[in-house]
Amino acid sequence: xxxxxxxxxxxxxxxxxxxxxxxxxxxxxxxxxxxxxxxxxxxxxxxxxxxxxxxxxxxxxxxxxxxxxxxxxxxxxxxxxxxxxxxxxxxxxxxxxxxxxxxxxxxxxxxxxxxxxxxxxxxxxxxxxxxxxxxxxxxxxxxxxxxxxxxxxxxxxxxxxxxxxxxxxxxxxxxxxxxxxxxxxxxxxxxxxxxxxxxxxxxxxxxxxxxxxxxxxxxxxxxxxxxxxxxxxxxxxxxxxxxxxxxxxxxxxxxxxxxxxxxxxxxxxxxxxxxxxxxxxxxxxxxxxxxxxxxxxxxxxxxxxxxxxxxxxxxxxxxxxxxxxxxxxxxxxxxxxxxxxxxxxxxxxxxxxxxxxxxxxxxxxxxxxxxxxxxxxxxxxxxxxxxxxxxxxxxxxxxxxxxxxxxxxxxxxxxxxxxxxxxxxxxxxxxxxxxxxxxxxxxxxxxxxxxxxxx
Amino acid sequence: xxxxxxxxxxxxxxxxxxxxxxxxxxxxxxxxxxxxxxxxxxxxxxxxxxxxxxxxxxxxxxxxxxxxxxxxxxxxxxxxxxxxxxxxxx
Numbered sequence: 095x096x097x098x099x100x101x102x103x104x105x106x107x108x109x110x111x112x113x114x115x116x117x118x119x120x121x122x123x124x125x126x127x128x129x130x131x132x133x134x135x136x137x138x139x140x141x142x143x144x145x146x147x148x149x150x151x152x153x154x155x156x157x158x159x160x161x162x163x164x165x166x167x168x169x170x171x172x173x174x175x176x177x178x179x180x181x182x183x184x185x186x187x188x189x190x191x192x193x194x195x196x197x198x199x200x201x202x203x204x205x206x207x208x209x210x211x212x213x214x215x216x217x218x219x220x221x222x223x224x225x226x227x228x229x230x231x232x233x234x235x236x237x238x239x240x241x242x243x244x245x246x247x248x249x250x251x252x253x254x255x256x257x258x259x260x261x262x263x264x265x266x267x268x269x270x271x272x273x274x275x276x277x278x279x280x281x282x283x284x285x286x287x288x289x290x291x292x293x294x295x296x297x298x299x300x301x302x303x304x305x306x307x308x309x310x311x312x313x314x315x316x317x318x319x320x321x322x323x324x325x326x327x328x329x330x331x332x333x334x335x336x337x338x339x340x341x342x343x344x345x346x347x348x349x350x351x352x353x354x355x356x357x358x359x360x361x362x363x364x365x366x367x368x369x370x371x372x373x374x375x376x377x378x379x380x381x382x383x384x385x386x387x388x389x390x391x392x393x394x395x396x397x398x399x400x401x402x403x404x405x406x407x408x409x410x411x412x413x414x415x416x417x418x419x420x421x422x423x424x425x426x427x428x429x430x431x432x433x434x435x436x437x438x439x440x441x442x443x444x445x446x447x448x449x450x451x452x453x454x455x456x457x458x459x460x461x462x463x464x465x466x467x468x469x470x471x472x473x474x475x476x477x478x479x480x481x482x483x484x485x486x487x488x489x490x491x492x493x494x495x496x497x498x499x500x501x502x503x504x505x506x507x508x509x510x511x512x513x514x515x516x517x518x519x520x521x522x523x524x525x526x527x528x529x530x531x532x533x534x535x536x537x538x539x540x541x542x543x544x545x546x547x548x549x
Numbered sequence: 550x551x552x553x554x555x556x557x558x559x560x561x562x563x564x565x566x567x568x569x570x571x572x573x574x575x576x577x578x579x580x581x582x583x584x585x586x587x588x589x590x591x592x593x594x595x596x597x598x599x600x601x602x603x604x605x606x607x608x609x610x611x612x613x614x615x616x617x618x619x620x621x622x623x624x625x626x627x628x629x630x631x632x633x634x635x636x637x638x639x
Contacts, residue, residue: 125608126627132607138577138629141557192620209609219612221590221602228606231626236582237557263555322600323589342551353609466604466612469597503611508604539611541621 096121097414098186098197100178100356101205103131104400105392105407107163109203112411114169116420121171121197123178123188125538129163131207132227133400135235136160148234150259151294155400173197179536181360183387189540201387201414204356205407206394210347211372211511213455214472215247216317216462218346222324226347230256239265241343245327247315249273250349250448251295258298261307268339269302270329272348273448274312284443291399291440310337314454318344348450350397351511357395358533360388366526369442370397371450372511373530379431381410382417389414402437405430455512456519464516465509467502472516475499479520486521489529493517503539506531552585565634580625580636581606581613591615591625592639615639 097113099106102124113120122129128136134156137143145153176190181202188195210225217223224232224240226248232238239260246257247270260267278285285292302309312332319326319338328338357375358364362383364373377383377390391410392403409430412422458464460473478487478496487493490500490513499513500506506513510531518525560575567584574583581603584591590600591613603613606626613625618635 127629137557140560140577143556147556209605209607219594219599219601221600224603225605228604228626231606232552232582233555236552236577236579237555238552238582238586239555240552242553265553265555323602463597466594466601466610467596469594469599503614504609508610538608539614539622 095418096197096199098123098199098202099205100124100186100202101131101207101392101394102126102129102163102172102174103205103207103392104133104159104403105394105410106131106203106205107159107166108404108407109205109391109411110166110170111162112408113414114166116415119170121173121199123173123176123186123197125175125177127175129172129174130156130160131400132231134159135231137235137237141237143237150255152400159404177538177540178356179538179540181356187535189536192543194540194543199387201389201417202360203381203389203391203407203410203414204360204394205392205403206353206356208350208352208393208397209507211349211351211450212248212346212508213348213451214458214462214464214509214512215315215346216459217320217324218318219463219466219469220318220320220324221322222320222343223318224343224345226252226256226345227350229343229345230259233259233263239263239343240345241324241341242266243341244268244343244345245270245339245341246345247272247313247327247329248345248347249451250347251291251444252347252349254295254298254302256345257302257307261302261305267307268341269307269309270313270315270327271309271311272313272315272451272454274332278447281443281447284439285447287436287440287443291401349448350393352394352397353507354394355505355533355537357383357388357390359535359537361385362388362390364530366530367396368526369445371452371525372397379409379434380413380427381406382413398437398441402434402441405434405437409434450511452515452525455515458512458516464513465499465502467504467508468498470497470499475513475516476520479517487517488521489527490514490517490531491529493528494531500531505534505537551587551589552582554586563630563632565630565632565636567636568638569635574630576630578630580615580617580623580628580630580634583630584615584625584636584638590638595639
């Protein structure tokens with residue numbers, strides 16, 4: 095009996111823990127060279143920083159997760175630096191260290207994690223622009239800042255955390271928060287349910303203000319400026335006044351989006367989630383998808399943060415055990431389910447406090463690059479929706495066929511959310527109406543290898 | 550724009566070649582860090598020729614892919630520097 099786990103972040107690690115305790119030896123596959131996921135990314139060998147410096151308030155959780163994984167390591171079939179590029183009903187196609195591979199499985203738990211959700215801005219392809227998550231990884235994983243004067247633009251809990259981490263590392267930072275104060279204040283009751291998480295957010299903001307970091311709430315970014323690299327950013331402040339800041343780097347992000355490509359290829363149906371403004375793979379509270387052998391956990395299924403990911407990984411693995419007829423304790427399941435449900439209320443308030451700026455995305459200027467991979471502009475997508483010479487594209491997959499938006503190397507990971515908003519606005523329908531980009535294998539580029547060396 | 554080393558600067562030096570030129574990074578650097586701490590871009594986009602320097606830093610966006618002799622095309626953000634690597638920016 096083989097259980098495969100894709101991903102070794104908080105969800106994947108906890109799932110593996112449950113399976114090992116039940117006497118199984120799961121295959122744990124991760125594209126990254128190390129475990130921990132992006133949130134608890136481990137630094138390379140030879141780095142000296144203490145956990146507190148890397149993970150702040152979460153240092154204890156990071157240490158516990160790493161210790162858990164290190165303890166499991168000899169009792170799992172761990173395959174780092176291995177990309178799962180396709181999933182079939184009975185197996186995974188992998189690529190790593192220059193070789194293709196296959197992993198047969200009876201059950202699979204997808205813990206594929208998330209990436210930043212972005213809005214294209216004029217100039218966003220310039221060297222010096224990264225995602226918020228990317229800016230954090232540079233500091234956490236490499237001890238590097240993305241520049242000397244950095245502007246962070248976006249919204250969501252991550253922007254204040256990253257700004258705090260950068261400011262503490264001695265970098266000059268400014269925050270352009272596109273959500274206004276009132277949107278957040280309106281969610282106060284729900285946010286307070288987050289308890290410690292919410293208080294930490296307030297701490298970061300208070301610390302930044304105390305240390306003279308400028309925070310513009312309700313800002314509207316206009317353009318990232320520069321010739322061959324970032325030189326500044328122009329924006330309107332909450333009162334509508336045009337402003338400009340000089341900087342050499344910009345970190346951007348509006349919350350996270352799950353990496354759902356493998357769930358899609360596995361045949362899991364998707365539903366549009368109005369709260370998260372995302373298409374999400376269908377699953378029950380325990381992480382069972384409607385496809386019998388496929389389970390989902392963590393931010394790869396629905397954005398809920400690392401704490402929930404740990405719980406969901408544990409819960410999904412217990413669901414696998416139930417499927418296999420291995421006894422589980424009802425009281426443990428009930429406690430987990432209650433804990434996961436408690437977090438959901440806080441997450442709803444967070445989603446409402448930091449909505450994806452749909453209007454900003456829909457209003458991306460025609461000449462702005464939407465598809466970074468192939469340098470295709472927002473205007474080209476709008477033309478596909480309005481084209482009179484051929485039938486207009488009524489949904490995202492047709493638009494992809496006409497324009498190649500979503501067909502590049504990233505497979506629409508980066509341009510997808512904004513592209514859907516632009517298309518919906520051009521067609522005069524809702525973003526749910528324009529549908530969802532279908533996944534295709536390989537989910538990330540893999541080389542075509544010669545079968546054997548040519549003499 | 551350049552990556553700015555804020556800490557962990559006492560690691561051993563690792564030599565490599567960037568576009569044929571001898572260069573130096575530190576042990577534990579990703580290719581992205583090794584390159585962007587000395588020169589501000591990783592590749593030119595095939596479609597508009599513009600300089601690019603990565604974006605997501607987590608292996609998703611594919612906007613940091615560089616060529617490494619003998620190894621093919623690799624994401625600079627998640628590949629670690631090895632002594633003597635010959636990196637070519639596309």
